[in-house]
Amino acid sequence: MSSIPSLLRDRIAATPDAEAYRTPALDGWTSMTWREVGERVRELALGLAALGAGPGTRVSILCSTRLEWVLADLAVLATGAATTTIYPSNTAAESAFVIGDSGSTIVIAENDEQVAKIRSVRDELPGVTRVVVIEGSPGDDGWVVTLDSLGGDGDYDAMVDAITENDLATLIYTSGTTGRPKGVELTHDNWLYVSRAVRELNLISETDLHFLWLPLSHSFGKLLEVVMIEIGVPTAIDGRLDKIADNLGELRPTVMAAAPRIFEKIHNTVAATQQREGGVKLRIFNWARQTGIRVSRARQREAAIPLTTRLEYALADRLVFSKLRARFGGRIRYFISGAAPLSKDVAEFFDGAGLTILEGYGLTESSAGSFLSLPQSVKFGTVGPPLPGTEVRIAEDGEILIGGRGIMRGYHGLPQETAQALEDGWLRTGDIGEIDSAGRLTITDRKKELIKTSGGKYIAPTYLEGRIKAACPYVSHVFVHGDRRNYVTALVTLDMDVVGPWARAESLPADAGSLREHPRMLEEVDKAIKQVNADLAGYSTVKKFAILAEDFSVESGELTPSLKIKRKAVEERHGKVLDAFYDA
Incomplete structure (x- = not known):
């Protein structure tokens, strides 16, 4: 296969009637099979093609994490166009910059509020021929149309067959912590490589239930989208942050990825609650915490755990940790953390409670995934070994250099910046780090920070x-x-x-x-x-x-x-x- 749409087509052929996605409904959750996903993507792709989407064009998506984001993205890619992602929290000016700089001709917006944002800067976007609203009203002037109204005739399979692995799939603009955002050009092959590398690790299977709430505008969220198609994992999608806790209890997922801030907040909420209650409960909690950390550190050293410690841990698990796991539905096999550094203290607390966090590392420029901790050799404070096929070097000044098929094509329209970031095919990450004897990478800090x-x-x-x-x-x-x-x-x-x-x-x-x-x-x-x-x-x-x-x-x-x-x-x-x- 040579593209994400062909990957989807293969997934549909392999498991047509298996659950693909689960999404909130009025009376709970509703599911789509892979066959139904394929039918909807085909319909949307032909409709977008009728609006002008196709090879060499870009379509921006301005939307929070929801099922329609994924369906729209897959439809855009099926036309041969590339998706440009925009955070729904971006201002009108920030959105206009991304749309204009990427050369997007179509914008898919979540609702009337996001449409209004685009309308306010319409004069700055003469290249935008249509705005497609997911949950909103069409415009009287025909500039805004609804997603449900899309349709068209054409040869869907021929469109997909024409896409090559080196074609542009995604244009993701960096957050801009140090200056103007840059558009990172990622090809179909970039994403296919990373998704296959994750599959080779055998961490996730079709029997898992993946809960996805991370921003799909971010490369981490996009990586998860492609990985789940590659492996055929059912994914429950709901980007509402205030619903995370309820959804965990209701869905009872086995795998969930998050940014460190979520784990920090859970840790702090639990610790603060125990401190507020005080007395015997606080003493039991602190004892259980320390017992769990002792066990976690022994596992990291691959050391034997004494019988007395095992007995203490069993009691701590019954009194404290089992209740904590129940908050997450009781079925979590592990969490995955990315996008920012995870505190070792927080990681050891979760691991001691039987909720191991596998920390990963990558940049948007490396298709989000370059390193990932493995359950059998986890060592907190490291981000694990490189994914299969990813190469790593440490420069003389300590900077981490990454090579392999996951590395971006370049920065959109910025040849000088591209040359500075890519040195003889190696991506200069801007991070300082070191590799231990087991091949695990430790990030010291941002070079510029x-x-x-x-x-x-x-x-x-x-x-x-x-x-x-x-x-x-x-x-x-x-x-x-x-x-x-x-x-x-x-x-x-x-x-x-x-x-x-x-x-x-x-x-x-x-x-x-x-x-x-x-x-x-x-x-x-x-x-x-x-x-x-x-x-x-x-x-x-x-x-x-x-x-x-x-x-x-x-x-x-x-x-x-x-x-x-x-x-x-x-x-x-x-x-x-x-x-x-x-x-x-």
């Missing part, structure tokens, strides 16, 4: 940030600062969903603006920072901190859509607070 103090010492900020977040359940985000400064400081934001119940129980202010200055709140954060500092060299310890009145967010411009901190944006917005740390 390493802090160099005025004393010449290098510090990895994300490592410190993850440790502090794991040490204090009430913390949402931490921003470590100190580049060209004489010591390290931190900005802290509060997770009001977690800290609110504690504050009310302690008769403390329930709003972040007042709570952040309260001695009890400052004491809790200070205690966590001192705990982390105790294991660090003096030059890398956090000397001062401040709690901010508002959390970082995508809307405020301080987080990327994949929830990574935009360091320059935070420094600019909170420059006065940071400068005050160093006033003599």
Whole structure:
């Protein structure tokens, strides 16, 4: 096979009547078989072709994670066109940039709200001939049509057969943490390689149930889409973040992928609840936690677990861990974490509870998946070995270089940037790392984000940030600062969903603006920072901190859509607070 549509066609032929997707309905969930998926994709593809989609064209999708996103994407690809992804949280100006820069001629929008966003910048998009709305109203001028109205005649199989492995499949724009977003060109072969490599690991099978809520606009979500077609795994799709907990209990999935922020929030919620209850329950929880971590660390060392520890763990499992697993439906075989670094402390807590998190690593430029921890050789703090067929080198300065079929074709319309990123076929990741004797990769930090103090010492900020977040359940985000400064400081934001119940129980202010200055709140954060500092060299310890009145967010411009901190944006917005740390 040479393309994603041909992969889908093969999947339909192999298991036509097996469940492909499950999606929310008024009375629960409704399913589609692979045969039904093929029929719907064929219908949509012929309709999009009638609107002008085809080889050499681009179609933008501006939509949250839902079944229609997947169906629309597969239909676009079947015409020979390439999909350009846009986050639904993007502003009208940001959306216009992606649509215009990619040269998209059709935009598929989720609803009337997203259509209005595109209409507001229509004058800047003369190349857009149609907007197709998934859940909304057609326009009087014919510029906006509904997804359900699409249809047409033509030879679907001939369209699919004409697609080659080197044709452009996806144009994904980077988050832009350090500047203007760049369009990453990924071919059909890029995605086919990564999906087959994941299949070779034998981690997932047709008997699993995969729960997908991650943004399909992100390369991680797109990778999961293709992998599930490759393997034939039924996938329940619902991108509503406020429904994750309910969906886990109702669906009882066996596999779920998430960004680290989700695992941090679950960990902090559990820890804060136990702290609030206090007494015997807190003592039992802390004992169980430590027992689970001991067992996890023994497994990582491949060491024998003493009988007494096994007995203690069995009791801890009955009293604490089994109840935690039940929150996730009781069938999770493992989670997969990607898109940002996962705290080792959080990972060991979950593993001790029987909920192993397999951490992966990749860039949009490497089709999202390049490394993945394996259950039989998991070592937290690493992202595992490279996927089969992926090559890795460590440059003299410690930068990780990746080679193989998953590497992008280049940056759209940016030959100079492409040449800088691709050196003799090797992708310069911008990350610093090292490889252990078992071939597992450890990420030290972003090359461009390493802090160099005025004393010449290098510090990895994300490592410190993850440790502090794991040490204090009430913390949402931490921003470590100190580049060209004489010591390290931190900005802290509060997770009001977690800290609110504690504050009310302690008769403390329930709003972040007042709570952040309260001695009890400052004491809790200070205690966590001192705990982390105790294991660090003096030059890398956090000397001062401040709690901010508002959390970082995508809307405020301080987080990327994949929830990574935009360091320059935070420094600019909170420059006065940071400068005050160093006033003599």
